[in-house]
Amino acid sequence: MSVLKDKSYGFALEIVRLSQYLVADKKEYVLSKQLLRSGTAVGALIREAEFAQSKKDFIHKMSIALKEANETLYWLDLLKDTSYLVEDKYQSLHSVCKELVAMLVSSIKTSKKSIS
Helix, strand or coil: CHHHHHHHHHHHHHHHHHHHHHHHCCCCCHHHHHHHHHHHHHHHHHHHHCCCCCHHHHHHHHHHHHHHHHHHHHHHHHHHHCCCCCHHHHHHHHHHHHHHHHHHHHHHHHHHHHHC
């Protein structure tokens, strides 16, 4: 799980930096706040899942992290399509977020197999 934990933490750092840029340079407050909330929640939920009370609790927390990652993809798409986010920054963040989604899906599937 440490690869997922590390990748989600690095992603959260990039999201925080992007949010700071959007507020300071683009004077964009609403979308940046939504992105900041969902983008940082992914790593927080993964970290929380480390100490889940049960396998079902772990799956639940990881599933919420997956939902937050998917929501983050939405905000990234919206920021790109409204020209708040340049293509190369979008591609970089979108790629990492898609990797997180794939890793979360895999982790959830593996965990579900072990309880059925």
